[in-house]
Amino acid sequence: MEQALEVLRTVFGYQDFRGQQAAVIEHVLKGEDTLVLMPTGGGKSLCFQVPALVCKGTAVVVSPLIALMQNQVDRLKELGVRAAYLNSSQSPAAARDVERMLRAGNLDLIYVAPERLTMDSCIALLKGVEISLFAIDEAHCISQWGHDFRSDYLQLSLIVEEFPSVPVIALTATADERTRQEIVKRLRLRSARTFVSSFNRPNIQYRVTEKVTAKDQLLDFIRSEHQDDAGIVYCLSRKTVEATAKWLVQKGVNAIPYHAGLSTGVREKNLSKFLKEDGVVVVATIAFGMGIDKPDVRFVAHIDLPKNIEAYYQETGRAGRDGDAATAWMVYGIQDAIMLRKMASQGDGSAAFKRIEAQKIQALLGYCELTSCRRQALLQYFGEESQNACGNCDACMTPIASWDATIEAQKAMSNIHRTGQRFGVGHLIDVLMARPSDKIQSLKHDEVSTYGIGKDQSEGVWRSVYRQLVARDLVRVDDYGSLALTEKSKSILRGEEKLFLRTSSLKEGKASTKSRSKKRAGASKSPTPRYSPAPAKIGSGNSLFKALSALRLELAKKQDLPSYCIFHNATLEEMARLKPKTKSDLLEISGVGAAKLEKYGQIFIDAINQHH
Ligand code: ADP
Ligand code: ZN
Numbered sequence: 001m002e003q004a005l006e007v008l009r010t011v012f013g014y015q016d017f018r019g020q021q022a023a024v025i026e027h028v029l030k031g032e033d034t035l036v037l038m039p040t041g042g043g044k045s046l047c048f049q050v051p052a053l054v055c056k057g058t059a060v061v062v063s064p065l066i067a068l069m070q071n072q073v074d075r076l077k078e079l080g081v082r083a084a085y086l087n088s089s090q091s092p093a094a095a096r097d098v099e100r101m102l103r104a105g106n107l108d109l110i111y112v113a114p115e116r117l118t119m120d121s122c123i124a125l126l127k128g129v130e131i132s133l134f135a136i137d138e139a140h141c142i143s144q145w146g147h148d149f150r151s152d153y154l155q156l157s158l159i160v161e162e163f164p165s166v167p168v169i170a171l172t173a174t175a176d177e178r179t180r181q182e183i184v185k186r187l188r189l190r191s192a193r194t195f196v197s198s199f200n201r202p203n204i205q206y207r208v209t210e211k212v213t214a215k216d217q218l219l220d221f222i223r224s225e226h227q228d229d230a231g232i233v234y235c236l237s238r239k240t241v242e243a244t245a246k247w248l249v250q251k252g253v254n255a256i257p258y259h260a261g262l263s264t265g266v267r268e269k270n271l272s273k274f275l276k277e278d279g280v281v282v283v284a285t286i287a288f289g290m291g292i293d294k295p296d297v298r299f300v301a302h303i304d305l306p307k308n309i310e311a312y313y314q315e316t317g318r319a320g321r322d323g324d325a326a327t328a329w330m331v332y333g334i335q336d337a338i339m340l341r342k343m344a345s346q347g348d349g350s351a352a353f354k355r356i357e358a359q360k361i362q363a364l365l366g367y368c369e370l371t372s373c374r375r376q377a378l379l380q381y382f383g384e385e386s387q388n389a390c391g392n393c394d395a396c397m398t399p400i401a402s403w404d405a406t407i408e409a410q411k412a413m414s415n416i417h418r419t420g421q422r423f424g425v426g427h428l429i430d431v432l433m434a435r436p437s438d439k440i441q442s443l444k445h446d447e448v449s450t451y452g453i454g455k456d457q458s459e460g461v462w463r464s465v466y467r468q469l470v471a472r473d474l475v476r477v478d479d480y481g482s483l484a485l486t487e488k489s490k491s492i493l494r495g496e497e498k499l500f501l502r503t504s505s506l507k508e509g510k511a512s513t514k515s516r517s518k519k520r521a522g523a524s525k526s527p528t529p530r531y532s533p534a535p536a537k538i539g540s541g542n543s544l545f546k547a548l549s550a551l552r553l554e555l556a557k558k559q560d561l562p563s564y565c566i567f568h569n570a571t572l573e574e575m576a577r578l579k580p581k582t583k584s585d586l587l588e589i590s591g592v593g594a595a596k597l598e599k600y601g602q603i604f605i606d607a608i609n610q611h612h
Contacts, residue, residue, distance in 0.1 A: 013589075021046055034193055035170050036170070038197040039173050048135035052135075059110070060131055066113055074561060114141075204316060210464065211336065212333075230274070230278065231300065231319075234304065244257075245283040259285040278553065289318055305339075308361065371402055375396075403500065403501060406497075408457065413469065415428055428462075432452070432454030548576060552572065571590060575604065581608070
């Protein structure tokens with residue numbers, strides 16, 4: 001362990017291990033199999049990188065995404081680590097070079113794509129060299145229940161057969177018990193010890209807002225809180241991705257699209273732009289993100305709902321890996337609820353599978369409609385109890401009021417009943433509000449008893465009511481988007497039970513007096529969180545920090561590397577605060593190791609000394 005600490009300090013430039021890192025590394029160094037569950041940004045990479053440098057031989061890292069291997073290898077090389085990768089994007093000559101280095105024992109780490117590793121030729125190659133350990137990154141890809149299943153991961157159980165004396169460390173940020181068990185079983189880990197870290201990401205602020213016009217809300221959010229920050233915007237369809245990216249560009253945001261329908265060339269170009277330049281916003285389908293370890297993503301925005309809570313947690317987890325404050329922001333409306341419900345009933349999975357999917361969707365909708373701390377709910381979903389409300393989510397910062405919506409719910413539900421349980425929400429609201437239409441006329445819906453009984457509320461309120469009825473499973477949606485009542489609705493229709501709903505942000509004004517809205521006056525749109533990362537931060541307005549960032553960008557551009565490969569923001573901030581004058585002062589700063597000191601030390605010291 002002494003050696004491990006030495007490596008941490010000299011190579012990585014960090015003073016101490018974080019959280020479970022030391023315990024994990026100690027276990028790996030004993031030669032035992034290990035399963036590591038840590039949230040994104042928790043510091044998984046060091047759990048295998050440090051042992052790789054301490055142990056004799058080469059560590060083999062299995063990583064699912066070719067596009068990102070290069071990035072990881074570049075970062076290690078910047079630290080002076082002897083690392084390389086083998087995958088199908090390489091020329092045969094380049095691959096032969098890597099193989100030669102491997103045979104000569106000149107590599108500490110080699111990254112290999114799963115489909116490559118399980119080839120006979122690769123196994124034979126590895127048998128001829130000394131392997132220190134196998135690290136399986138994104139190990140949840142082996143689980144069919146998870147959301148990133150990759151069939152080539154199934155073959156990885158070969159490793160244990162072919163290399164029985166080499167320890168295996170599997171790592172993932174997916175927490176649920178079922179996935180965990182599947183990883184151990186399918187990789188055939190031998191009496192593996194599991195290390196579970198807390199999945200709390202205190203620096204991420206969780207917010208969910210009612211969807212009105214998603215694009216405008218998004219732009220408003222970016223402009224008011226994340227101008228010039230790097231971020232990810234998730235949408236459901238390629239079409240929305242394209243349209244949103246184009247629109248943001250028109251509005252002056254440095255945005256690019258990313259989805260599976262783009263050519264490989266464009267995708268690579270966009271990914272590299274996002275990784276290498278500062279302040280790029282990528283608008284993407286969920287095809288984007290796994291393994292992206294850009295540390296300074298400041299926000300993740302969902303303008304469509306994710307598939308379930310696991311996916312939400314993973315996607316939002318891509319924000320703020322560097323530990324600085326970041327925002328997970330989502331807008332959500334009735335159409336999203338309807339869409340997810342429809343998706344749950346469709347598909348050709350088994351009945352049991354559908355039931356699980358439906359439960360997962362229910363949990364996600366429940367999360368959206370929460371009026372209590374979102375972080376507590378998320379952690380609880382992953383089996384973690386936390387005593388206190390977090391102070392850094394919308395529910396904690398601006399308490400969300402609820403109102404007694406029993407009567408409105410009764411009206412909305414009788415309206416479904418009276419019109420025959422065959423219509424979508426648009427028509428239902430027209431009937432409630434007595435808005436004439438051809439459809440109403442031809443169906444004679446102006447003669448039903450619910451016609452016009454909802455004139456006292458705005459359309460926004462009715463949308464919010466229907467949305468929450470769907471979210472609470474009081475109303476069901478069929479394949480065509482028609483709403484029908486469920487068994488659960490009866491007690492409310494009969495007045496046996498009251499129903500409290502979230503106060504809609506659209507509800508202010510017209511209806512609020514009548515329905516006794518308790519929404520607090522003066523609740524601001526972007527409240528100040530209680531969370532602030534320690535220590536006191538140098539703002540991005542600091543002129544030395546700015547000068548150092550510019551220097552970093554210049555150095556990065558020259559080498560065609562992302563700027564965080566040179567130094568992280570936190571490291572530059574510390575430099576701006578402590579103003580080191582000598583190389584040994586600089587070495588004290590977190591994130592400065594021997595290789596970087598050698599390569600960049602003098603340049604940064606000069607810049608600090610010259611700055612006035
Ligand atoms: P994960 O793979 O779990 O998402 P990473 O391994 O990318 O997380 O680490 C997240 C960030 O935390 C990285 O920027 C990394 O350099 C930093 N980090 C990891 N361990 C430490 C440590 N012991 N001290 C300081 N920073 C650390
Ligand atoms: Zn909270």
